[in-house]
Amino acid sequence: MADDNGSDAGVVRAPKGVRSASPQRKRRRLDPEDREREIVDGAVAFFAEVGFDGGLRDLAKRLGITHQNLFRYFPTKEALIDRVYEEVYLGRWQVEWEVLLADRTIALEQRLTQFYRAYLQAIFRYDWVRIFVFAGLKGVGITQRYLELVQARVVEPLARELRVTTGLPDTAEVPLLPEETEMAWGLHGELFYLAVRRWVYEMKVPDDLDTVVRVAVVRFLAGAPSAMRLLHEGTLRAPAPRSGRRARPARRNPR
Known part of the structure; x- marks a missing residue:
């Protein structure tokens, strides 16, 4: 499959508008x-x-x-x-995103839609996605540091805001459950994966990402609050696994 520059299959090169690292440049004196x-x-x-x-x-x-x-x-x-x-990562992070996610004067659906539209605009780039994936595979630390940032500033705040919207106790009273954090990661990962499909797998993704974001947020909010309530009620928790050992039959008293 050819990329944006018409390269051969199996080689993903920088698309038009992104400077390739390949050509050797002539030396010149610079400040x-x-x-x-x-x-x-x-x-x-x-x-x-x-x-x-x-x-x-x-x-x-x-x-x-x-x-x-x-x-x-x-x-x-x-x-x-x-x-x-x-x-690439800290330089493109916007503090305004964190302010938006925490602004309870705006409906949660609107906050999430605005945030993820802006977030995708920032990360939906050849260099951002490919460096992120390469770093994760090589273990150089970029991916781990960035995911810790995302968890602290996006995923956990999202889960807290969902908790408030659902009418459950505030996290000051009941700390976030791991499953609640995973719900938030689910939405975040779904939208991030669009960029992976585009810049790693070279798959076509919808041109209208704003609509994709809106659909994902609406679908998330249609199901996540109910799941969160059931989680707190305890009805979603898997039963404890039974021991593999069979109980011994009771010994009869000798006559």
Whole structure:
């Protein structure tokens, strides 16, 4: 299957509008700030295209600079990866999202719809998705750090707001149950997976993501409150597994 640039099957390259890491550039003199910016931008494109098995010597070659020059700015690969995390993930995070999710003057359906429409606009990008997946497979820490951020600032707040909307005790009285957090992860993961399908599997996804978000939120709110009530009533919990050992028959008293 060809990608946006018409490449051969099995090779996913940067789409049009995203700078590829492949061509080697001619060396040119830059101010330190501009050189650092060039390295960071090049690293984002490089890791998104080839993953974290790619070496810094290859990156330096593609940037048209020496390995030693790259090390002047980032003495270790870990330091460069940390900067990529700040650039791609923290740099695109909007504090306004957290404020919106917590604003109880707005109906929860409207809050979730507005949030996920804005969130998908931020993450629905070649570099964001592919670096995230490569990092998770390689265990370089980007994915784990970001998911901890999402759980603390999106998933758990979403579960708390659902609890309030459902009319159940506030989390100050009854802490969130693991199953409640999983409900929130379900909605989040469903919408995130659209980006994985597009930028990892090269599958077609709907052009109208706003409608997809609205449908997902409405469906979530149609079922999650009822499930949460039943969970608190205890009717959804699986029965405790029975012991595999059979009870011994009672011994008869000797006559």
